[in-house]
Amino acid sequence: MDYSTSYTPHADAIAALFTATFTASEGPDEGALIGALARRLIAETPAEDLRVVTAWEDGALLGGIFFTRLIYAGDPRTVFMMAPVAVATAHQGKGIGQRLIAHGLDALRQEGVDIAVTYGDPAFYGRVGFKSVSEADMPAPQPLNQPQGWIAQSLTEAPLTPLSGPARCVAAFDNPALW
Numbered sequence: 346m347d348y349s350t351s352y353t354p355h356a357d358a359i360a361a362l363f364t365a366t367f368t369a370s371e372g373p374d375e376g377a378l379i380g381a382l383a384r385r386l387i388a389e390t391p392a393e394d395l396r397v398v399t400a401w402e403d404g405a406l407l408g409g410i411f412f413t414r415l416i417y418a419g420d421p422r423t424v425f426m427m428a429p430v431a432v433a434t435a436h437q438g439k440g441i442g443q444r445l446i447a448h449g450l451d452a453l454r455q456e457g458v459d460i461a462v463t464y465g466d467p468a469f470y471g472r473v474g475f476k477s478v479s480e481a482d483m484p485a486p487q488p489l490n491q492p493q494g495w496i497a498q499s500l501t502e503a504p505l506t507p508l509s510g511p512a513r514c515v516a517a518f519d520n521p522a523l524w
């Protein structure tokens with residue numbers, strides 16, 4: 346498996362991966378929503394606020410992850426949110442998701458990012474180091490429909506201590522339907 350961090354040349358393939366994967370797992374409406382999110386994240390997010398890691402084999406796109414910056418008004422630490430994450434339906438359950446996430450988190454660590462946060466199933470993301478956090482300790486940029494899915498980890502030696510908000514996400518995530 347090869348990893349890539351270049352995204353603009355692969356925008357169509359990445360959007361198609363997210364549309365197809367989320368259509369298969371959660372239906373066509375969610376597929377269209379997340380496919381459009383992937384497209385907007387690539388088209389509209391300033392490069393300094395976006396990292397995309399993709400996994401390829403024999404020229405086929407197997408999986409992808411987006412990381413986007415969260416700004417905490419009262420805190421100097423660098424925070425990136427990991428979302429969305431997709432592994433092509435036919436390739437799920439083979440460890441690709443966990444390897445891709447570990448690779449993406451390592452890259453963030455190497456560039457000095459302090460904290461990674463995500464919004465998803467704690468049972469799955471707990472396997473790659475994420476732990477539940479309260480919205481009091483780490484405010485979310487939008488009201489959360491599933492607060493139990495708000496999870497984070499420190500990427501440094503420092504423990505994960507509360508972040509003071511308000512929190513701001515990139516423009517493509519400013520949509521309550523995504524939260």
Ligand SMILES: CC(C)(COP(=O)(O)OP(=O)(O)OC[C@H]1O[C@@H](n2cnc3c(N)ncnc32)[C@H](O)[C@@H]1OP(=O)(O)O)[C@@H](O)C(=O)NCCC(=O)NCCS
Nearest residue numbers: 370429430431432437438439440441442443465466468469
């Ligand atoms: C979630 C996803 C990225 C995981 O990637 P993957 O390559 O299939 O995962 P891995 O093979 O590394 O890990 C699989 C393990 O995680 C578990 N797992 C996978 N998806 C899970 C989920 N949504 N919730 C809980 N556990 C999950 C599997 O049961 C499996 O456990 P096992 O090893 O005990 O059998 C992938 O299944 C996917 O794209 N799903 C559809 C889209 C989605 O839900 N994305 C996440 C929300 S942003």
